[in-house]
Amino acid sequence: xxxxxxxxxxxxxxxxxxxxxxxxxxxxxxxxxxxxxxxxxxxxxxxxxxxxxxxxxxxxxxxxxxxxxxxxxxxxxxxxxxxxxxxxxxxxxxxxxxxxxxxxxxxxxxxxxxxxxxxxxxxxxxxxxxxxxxxxxxxxxxxxxxxxxxxxxxxxxxxxxxxxxxxxxxxxxxxxxxxxxxxxxxxxxxxxxxxxxxxxxxxxxxxxxxxxxxxxxxxxxxxxxxxxxxxxxxxxxxxxxxxxxxxxxxxxxxxxxxxxxxxxxxxxxxxxxxxxxxxxxxxxxxxxxxxxxxxxxxxxxxxxxxxxxxxxxxxxxxxxxxxxxxxxxxxxxxxxxxxxxxxxxxxxxxxxxxxxxxxxxxxxxxxxxxxxxxxxxxxxxxxxx
Numbered sequence: 411x412x413x414x415x416x417x418x419x420x421x422x423x424x425x426x427x428x429x430x431x432x433x434x435x436x437x438x439x440x441x442x443x444x445x446x447x448x449x450x451x452x453x454x455x456x457x458x459x460x461x462x463x464x465x466x467x468x469x470x471x472x473x474x475x476x477x478x479x480x481x482x483x484x485x486x487x488x489x490x491x492x493x494x495x496x497x498x499x500x501x502x503x504x505x506x507x508x509x510x511x512x513x514x515x516x517x518x519x520x521x522x523x524x525x526x527x528x529x530x531x532x533x534x535x536x537x538x539x540x541x542x543x544x545x546x547x548x549x550x551x552x553x554x555x556x557x558x559x560x561x562x563x564x565x566x567x568x569x570x571x572x573x574x575x576x577x578x579x580x581x582x583x584x585x586x587x588x589x590x591x592x593x594x595x596x597x598x599x600x601x602x603x604x605x606x607x608x609x610x611x612x613x614x615x616x617x618x619x620x621x622x623x624x625x626x627x628x629x630x631x632x633x634x635x636x637x638x639x640x641x642x643x644x645x646x647x648x649x650x651x652x653x654x655x656x657x658x659x660x661x662x663x664x665x666x667x668x669x670x671x672x673x674x675x676x677x678x679x680x681x682x683x684x685x686x687x688x689x690x691x692x693x694x695x696x697x698x699x700x701x702x703x704x705x706x707x708x709x710x711x712x713x714x715x716x717x718x719x720x721x722x723x724x725x726x727x728x729x730x731x732x733x734x735x736x737x738x739x740x741x742x743x744x745x746x747x748x749x750x751x752x753x754x755x756x757x758x759x760x761x762x763x764x765x766x767x768x769x770x771x772x773x774x775x776x777x778x779x780x781x782x783x784x785x786x787x788x789x790x791x792x793x794x795x
Contacts, residue, residue: 420487426464427495435460442499443667445767446760447622451501451577458502458532466492467506468530475514475522476530482712493666501577505529505536509582511655516639516648525580525601539569539583539602539626540649549584549649550593554628556585556600558642561635563600565608565628571774575611575624578604583628584649587642597645601637608632617766665705668734671764672697675741678761684744693740700733724789728781731771738768 431439435457441449461467470485471477480488500506510529513522528534545551554567565585575581581602588596604611608631613621640648676694679685685694707729710722741761742749749762772778786792 416483416487419484420491423466423488423491424495426466427492427497430460430464431495431497438498439496440498440667440670440760442501444499444771445616445620445763447499447574448620450498454498454501455532455535455577457498458500458535460532461500461502462530462532467502467532468510471510471514471526471530475510475526486709486712490666493664493670496670501535501574502529502532504538504573504578505534508538508652508655509536509580512582512639512648512652515651516644518636520636521601521639534580535574535578537572537575537578537581537604537626539572539581541569541571543568543570550597550646552584552586552597554583554585555589556583556587556598557589558587558635562632563598563602563635563638565600565602565631565633567628569626569628570623571614572611572624572626573622575604575626576613580604581626582639582652584645587645594646596643597649598642599639599645599648600633601639602628602631602633606631617769664730665701665708668701668704668730668737671737671741671760672701674757674760675737675744675764678741678758679744682744682746682748684746690740690744693743697733697737697740700736704730704733724781724785727776728778728785731768732778734764734771735768738765741765 435453438450438453438457442451442454458467465478466488468475468477469480469488470482471479473479506529510526513525517525525534529536539554540549542551542553545553554565554569556563556565558564565583567585569581569583572581581604583600583602584597585600586596587598591597602609604626608629610627610629612625612627614623614625615621616623672694675697676685679690679694684690704726707722707726711726742765745758745761749758749765776784783794787794
């Protein structure tokens with residue numbers, strides 16, 4: 411892919427965004443990201459269908475499954491230009507970037523034909539049923555049970571920290587299908603409809619004031635016998651593959667979102683006079699350098715190829731989550747006492763959300779301690795402690 415072709419593609423994305431992220435969608439600019447995912451949820455659902463009509467969903471999917479099969483360089487370009495234009499947080503992110511690649515790699519032709527079109531058209535939304543109470547970051551400590559009876563899979567158990575479960579039609583669930591099994595053995599990966607008796611969704615109110623996370627309870631819930639991805643017992647293999655997709659190309663779009671937050675912080679520093687403090691100026695410079703370092707590392711990951719998971723990929727989550735948490739702390743220092751209490755409509759509210767939500771960044775998707783263990787064991791070859 412030549413530089414000229416990439417630049418032309420970036421111009422195409424920017425032009426499309428300028429023409430469509432306007433009118434009643436204008437209010438969505440830079441909204442709906444982490445910590446703000448409940449913002450304008452109905453309008454963002456409509457936005458997904460607008461995206462689909464423009465051919466912007468499934469950019470990297472094979473053409474055989476309705477995708478555009480674009481090279482990595484153009485997928486990166488799209489995510490960056492989307493975020494640069496203020497594109498809202500994607501309601502269909504979990505379906506498009508996690509569920510769809512999993513079905514493409516592990517699903518049956520019937521499952522692909524049933525589920526991929528709804529994702530590609532921006533009409534069906536998914537959430538992720540992995541974490542459980544008491545399990546922390548130990549994904550293998552699954553207690554939710556499932557069993558096959560009367561031509562259906564039945565589920566009993568609980569999931570927690572389930573993003574946007576209240577906005578989703580389907581959830582993919584890791585459950586223990588072999589009685590008496592422990593750890594990674596005896597797990598299965600199920601596709602479960604949420605609108606049914608036996609499923610209860612309870613919101614978890616966060617310190618940001620939002621409730622994008624949920625508890626999901628299964629008490630007699632069920633799904634069809636063919637709604638299992640892989641064979642019974644393959645759940646761990648499928649789940650690990652899905653987590654690999656989670657570290658995908660959208661990370662560069664995430665960095666553009668971070669860049670916007672840094673711009674808001676700089677504006678606040680100038681408006682409040684904090685930019686005259688040498689210590690604040692130095693921390694802002696460090697944040698700018700850190701963000702450019704994250705980008706360089708992400709590009710190194712993609713340069714290795716999709717099949718290669720090197721040390722660059724292992725350190726990425728640890729690096730960005732700590733950078734973002736420090737940005738949140740810097741935001742509060744920049745705002746000073748003005749950050750202690752803000753009206754909902756105040757522009758500084760966005761910086762408050764950065765501070766509050768970034769406290770969780772080093773916990774979810776693997777705590778700092780878990781990430782350091784992964785780096786030590788897989789990246790450096792050190793023995794398990």
